[in-house]
Amino acid sequence: MKKFDPAMAINSVAEISPEKGVNPNINDSATFCFPTGDLMTETFHGETEGYYLYSRHWNPSNMSLCKALAAMEGTEAAWATGSGMAAITCTLMQLLKKGDHCVASMTVYGGTFAFLKNYIQEYGVEVTFVDTTDLKAVEKACKKNTKVIYTETMSNPLLRIANVPELRKIADKFGAKLVVDNTFTPMVFSPYALGAHIVVYSMTKYINGKNDCVAGAICADSKFINDLIDVTNGTAMLLGPVLDSYRATSILKNLYTLHIRMKKHSENAMYLAQEFNKIGIKANYPGLEEHIDHKLMKKEFNEQFGFGGMIAIDLGTAEKANNFMQKMQEKGVGYLAVSLGYFRTLFSCSGKSTSSEVPEEYQKKMGMSEGLVRYSVGLDNDMAYTFSKIKEALKELKYIK
Ligand SMILES: *Cc1c(COP(=O)(O)O)cnc(C)c1O
Numbered sequence: 001m002k003k004f005d006p007a008m009a010i011n012s013v014a015e016i017s018p019e020k021g022v023n024p025n026i027n028d029s030a031t032f033c034f035p036t037g038d039l040m041t042e043t044f045h046g047e048t049e050g051y052y053l054y055s056r057h058w059n060p061s062n063m064s065l066c067k068a069l070a071a072m073e074g075t076e077a078a079w080a081t082g083s084g085m086a087a088i089t090c091t092l093m094q095l096l097k098k099g100d101h102c103v104a105s106m107t108v109y110g111g112t113f114a115f116l117k118n119y120i121q122e123y124g125v126e127v128t129f130v131d132t133t134d135l136k137a138v139e140k141a142c143k144k145n146t147k148v149i150y151t152e153t154m155s156n157p158l159l160r161i162a163n164v165p166e167l168r169k170i171a172d173k174f175g176a177k178l179v180v181d182n183t184f185t186p187m188v189f190s191p192y193a194l195g196a197h198i199v200v201y202s203m204t205k206y207i208n209g210k211n212d213c214v215a216g217a218i219c220a221d222s223k224f225i226n227d228l229i230d231v232t233n234g235t236a237m238l239l240g241p242v243l244d245s246y247r248a249t250s251i252l253k254n255l256y257t258l259h260i261r262m263k264k265h266s267e268n269a270m271y272l273a274q275e276f277n278k279i280g281i282k283a284n285y286p287g288l289e290e291h292i293d294h295k296l297m298k299k300e301f302n303e304q305f306g307f308g309g310m311i312a313i314d315l316g317t318a319e320k321a322n323n324f325m326q327k328m329q330e331k332g333v334g335y336l337a338v339s340l341g342y343f344r345t346l347f348s349c350s351g352k353s354t355s356s357e358v359p360e361e362y363q364k365k366m367g368m369s370e371g372l373v374r375y376s377v378g379l380d381n382d383m384a385y386t387f388s389k390i391k392e393a394l395k396e397l398k399y400i401k
Contacts, residue, residue: 074193100145101126163300349372349374
């Protein structure tokens with residue numbers, strides 16, 4: 001069987017009609033006309049092809065973007081949210097009700113961790129955090145009332161890889177849904193094809209790739225998406241975090257260059273990881289053979305997009321990490337900023353920033369050092385030049401000879 005190609009899949013969703021440009025027209029309406037009252041009633045009770053109820057539910061721009069996202073993921077449907085956190089929290093609140101239990105990776109994104117640890121438990125949902133790369137621990141943590149197993153395909157900042165097919169088997173045993181956050185690795189992994197029930201994204205990162213907006217997406221079967229936007233009890237419809245249609249239009253255009261960007265991010269990250277190793281600084285990158293999940297990643301990934309654009313190095317102390325990042329920024333290597341998936345290189349010290357919601361005790365458990373510098377490697381055309389600047393920074397600080 002030919003392997004699923006997420007990049008070619010989005011090419012199949014072209015819509016052609018006489019009044020349409022090559023890009024879908026931008027929706028500029030919050031509400032929409034119906035030719036008859038009957039049709040409006042029908043639309044309130046479900047979907048009517050070609051008709052839109054209200055922009056918080058669906059609108060033409062978001063529909064165009066979501067058709068492309070669903071094609072990329074291989075799901076029946078998708079829904080676009082105003083942020084990645086909205087995609088995650090709506091999905092979880094749709095699946096988890098009072099008395100339910102969730103097994104979640106303890107290395108999840110800081111915001112997700114805080115939501116699961118401090119927020120949703122107030123609503124009578126129990127959460128157990130485990131190392132989801134330890135399949136035995138996951139199974140042991142599952143109970144009769146476990147409704148969700150939640151993980152990220154590539155974890156932050158240690159870049160561990162989730163065994164999605166095996167996690168699905170465990171989820172099936174308990175009648176739970178496997179929800180996977182694929183923000184770090186769009187196209188690199190196709191979690192739905194690997195067995196996830198629902199795939200969530202922060203489109204703020206690679207998918208949009210311009211750092212000019214915050215957005216999210218939920219990819220799943222039509223039933224789940226329709227449940228989410230059900231007018232009587234759908235979490236997305238009732239909490240209302242819909243993506244603005246202007247943004248949907250601009251993100252759609254960026255989605256069509258995602259495959260080229262991912263390949264270049266991966267190529268540059270691999271180069272950087274290898275060069276760091278050559279000068280005696282151990283780089284953490286799943287593309288390197290010595291990475292603990294290198295073999296697993298090779299089994300699961302869509303090879304043509306590479307091993308992703310994230311790498312991490314460990315300088316031992318937060319002070320050293322900070323000095324180094326400042327120096328790199330002065331030298332034009334990139335920006336000292338959180339977030340990822342941008343065309344310029346971004347770096348941050350994980351323990352004190354993006355993972356600061358994760359208690360130190362957990363940080364230690366997952367092997368995170370306070371001197372960890374995480375890179376989101378940019379699209380630099382000449383990575384050798386960029387690396388020469390990184391080396392200069394290290395030399396000036398006397399971190400290398
Ligand atoms: C950034 C991020 C989120 C949150 O997305 P926002 O768009 O900032 O709300 C969730 N998961 C991961 C893995 C992220 O990197």
